[in-house]
Amino acid sequence: MEFTVLFLCILVVMAASWWGSRRLALALFSIVLVASVATYLHHATDTLNLSF
């Protein structure tokens, strides 16, 4: 679900980049980037089985 929302948000950023203003696109990009990092941190809870 969260990835569908992320893809839809990126579509909005792309639309803003293509049809809207640059300032709006930069603001939306920042929000989606923070959301992506938060999603990554949420999923990065598995133990890393390193070989060393």
Added chain:
Amino acid sequence: MNRSIGVTLNALGLYGIALVLVAAFAGQILLGELPCPLCLLQRVLFAMLAIGPILNIRFGPHPGHYALSLLAAIVGATVSARQILLHIMPRDPGYGSALLGYHYYTWAFISFAAAIVLIAIVLLFDDRLPDDKVARPVRLFASGAVWLMIGLTAINAASTLLECGFKACPDNPTFYELLKRAP
């Protein structure tokens, strides 16, 4: 570097990103391998990598636009490196099939690292053209690249909705949640 060359390079970059997303889709459809959460996040970051070139094509090349792509590429490289580390143990088969000896997340890491290097090279030759601030007419080659990326992102959104439905995506998905038949 003049504006025309800059726009052409950015359009080529968009076609390159589109190729990576098409390859991922080909694996998903032809091999029936559904993307895991980290794989989906890498696709998300490839789509975000495209925002900078779209702005460059629309408003003219600008260091700020390249900075957006750099940020997306750094986060993308971090996510793909994480997945490489998850499968670094000897005899670990990895997630999904390998293409030319590497799994998708390894290719993703190479692609994000290559994007960082290429953007740095482009910035090295950036002549700080005057800031347009307003959109300019765009040639078909460049606008086609933008529309291809918008289309691929929309297809990814639909595919992810089919795969995960309205709940959290499973770690190791084997079927499309919304295509599952009721018992």
